[in-house]
Amino acid sequence: MNNFHTASLEVGTLVESLLFYELWNEYISWSLLIGIFTFGWLFHHSFWYTSKEGEDWENPDKIEVGVFPRHNDDMTLEVAWTILPFILIIYLTYISWAPLDAVWTSENGGNHGFECTEGQSSNNQMDMNTGIITSDCYHVLEITGKQWVWSFECNPNDDRWTGDIIPDRGFELSTNLCDIGTISIEGYGMQPLLSLKAGETYLAVMQSEDVTHAPWVQILGVKEDVQPSHKTTLWLPMIEASESMILCTEYCGDAHSLMSAGLSVHN
């Protein structure tokens, strides 16, 4: 279990998603700008326009008890700080758009193409400017949540969930591409382990057998609820080798905090 987070982008951080950090950095820059502007203004006015001892203050607004005071407004300023934040949020929405498409891309010809045929590799690539990953094709696997254990299936074709997302593809994924085992994690005990291959992209098709759960694939910084009423999906584009954890992040009862799994990505 050594060297499992050596590939982290930031010291002490387990999340590896460049997609996340590109947005994070942009948002932090704007937050700092707004913070400096707002707090600078607040700081200045808090100390500049203070009441001095013994000073006779002007009463420009005619404040008197029982009398609605004179209006203190400036249409230009008020419109300005309606329009400017509006423009900023349009910009922030715009830059969030492509990442949104990347995390929820279609399984039919989206960023990751269509399901791989036998022996085909995803050959995924990350755009180093945006963190968006594209692939030639993807492999389908199955994640099932139940109180309080995750289970994985590399070759889902049982008829429990017949539907259009998991076709009977007629071949099995090799254990090199997808394998299931167990791992002992300190504090969590013996937990299931999902082994995947770097450079390959996976589509997890998920359902719950009891209540709502949500796998948090920490290394990718993604999660999606697992519902008993319908199937949900989650993209797992694996770029490089790593060892990390999957936690449950939708409260599911007693042992919610210990419902976990290992995720091992090998070259």
Add this chain to the structure above:
Amino acid sequence: MNKTKIHARSIIVMSILLLAMAFSPLVSSFPTGISGVKDSGCNCHGATTSESVIPTIEGLPEVYNYSETYELTVGFTGGPSTIGNINLGGFHLWASEGELASNDATVQRYNPSEVGHTEIGNDQTSWTLIWTAPASDKNIEFILHTNSVNGNAGGGAGSSGDEWNRLTAKVSAPIEVLEQANPYVVLSTLIVISAILLVITVTYIFYRTNPDSFNWKTFEPWICEWLTSTDHKKVGTLYFLAGLFFLGVGGIMALMIRIQLSVPGNDFLTQDQYNQFFTLHGTTMIFLAAMPLINGFANWMVPLQIGAPDLALPRINAMSFWLQPVGALLIFTGVFSGTGADTGWTGYAPYIVSETAHVGTTMWVAGQIMLVASSTLTGVNFLTTIAVMRAPGMGWMQMPLFTWSILVANLMLFLSIPAFGVGLVQVYLDRVIGTAFYDAGSGGDPLLWSHLFWYFGHPEVYVVIVPAFGVISEVIATSARRTVFGYRSMVYAMAGIGVVSFIVYGHHMFTSGMSPTLRFVTMLTTMLVAVPTGIKIFNWLKTMHRGSLVYRTHTLWALGFLVTFTLGGISGMFFPSMAMDLHFHESYFVVAHFHYVLVGGTVFGFFSAIYYWFPKMTGRMLDERLGVLHFLTAFISYNGVFWPMHRLGVWGMARRHHTYFISTEEAMGSLPAEAAGWNMFISVSAFLFFFSNFLLIANMIKSVIRGKKAPADPWGGWSFEWMTSSPPPTPSFGHFNHGEWIDLPTLKDSNEEHIGNDPSPLVKWFQSLMVLDDENEEVNN
């Protein structure tokens, strides 16, 4: 029997009933009834223990070695078991720590802490098994149950004539461990102490009002007046006290949560206890602390600010209040016996209707239904009061901003809370009579709950923040000796927030699997919330421009609010960006964000309100030095609690997890090693923050007893509440004379164009819907 005796007896009977309600779950709400399987753990043969059966356990050390494996032999002698019977006996062993395992085919392991015999093992009177000691210091308890069997099971007589008995054994740790306090005992003790302090305070305040007549004869009408009053000021005070009391209770639970999280892998609370504590912490803080505090000030100030004698429906108002303590009792039902609600304040389906959720959840739902009723009645009352009881000369656009904020908040609440009520009733029916609204297996839809809950839940968080906006508008303007900048844009911004609040709730469900189109739309609308909130922040800052800021404690809290609320607002903008939200959802980043908004926003706003209006409410000034000390200690420790949580969330700390593990060179965890230090820092800061607020309590008590007398308008405000005396008379304004209110104040306006008495056609239509034509009503008085 005289009236006093009747009152005294009624109060005693009521108290007994309330106590019975609080403690009855102790005997009824174990999952399996009073007998309790956890104690016996086995399918014991016979109703009571039998002295003739003597269980034995061999191989246990007095003091164990870390992680060492021990072979134990359990068995029994005596009872009806004799050689030659078809079956001889059975056992069940439970160990509080370490791991039990089977040694051969006669023993089976149910889980790491429980083993029992197998079918083959039925033919024996002793069994061997393995126990691995824990790697740390624990006081360990073993409970062994054995059945002595007469062997007639196969012959159709079942277990008749069989006998059983129990043995308890203890093993000590290598290093002596102090017995750990039971968290429930800690919690209940603290709550009982708080309640006793409250009673002492009330009694002392009564004593101070007239030390010479400190006896039951004068106390009884005094306390009955408080318990039955419909005066908006008295009901407001009751709301305020209830809110402060539950703020303390919620705070105690927060401290227990922080003790648990202070170090990785802690076991101060079990998972089960932790789940109940965070559920009740959230529910208490939102519904039993924030809402009553807001209602306390709304009750007090709205009639005063609009120049009305009281609220429009005073008796409905008293009923709204009294529904709350009863609802609170139901919400807390079961917590002391370990079966309180454990669903999170959001109560997501289908967990909330599943059998794994505690039985206390049913009572939690019932209590929430009472709060829904209370809030609906409050909504009707305030909307009516503000619409029809404004003083002459006060148009909609001359109302003080705090009154506007209460109007907007109640409108939002009134329109959203029915959805929550419907959801709660459905859950209640699912839990008690077996309907299937949320059972996916029977065609129910668990996502329906999320929709109903968040359609209410998101407006609800604005319901608790918008009144704080009202307070800050009043305080900043008064302290800066200016009119609030852009009064009209302030009103439109609040109304805008009210409208937008209904179309953004989907952002709580970005990972739920609901329609991607809906998720996309709510991402856009969520971004929009920044616009009206931005307007308000900039307007407050501009209000200070060319003002003459007077530094009082309420001014400090208002400036502190501007800092923390802005930070909370900025962190809120990270969530609509989907690729970040998928990481942040259910992480500590969310916890940091909403505590910045709800504590740094709502609570700081209402701390400001306490310092601002306390002199008006009690006629006594608060101590400014204690106030400044309270601000400094609380503001700093508050930021120490919640600021580091942002980083923990980014690192990957999940909320609602009772513990966490850090990564080291040897072992994998979900968090980097630095997370442990930061969690300890947060826990220490949480204690400082909690105790810093006692400065406020001390200040209030000190001021009520010997505070300086307050003038009518200590801060120089313009609105009507500063026109009347401190404290105001009852009725607050005017006199009731021959079926009519006379001597009500009239609002003047220093603006040339006075639009107050000239409502627009839309407003006239709205008023025609709400106002009865008094001239055609027969006055019954």
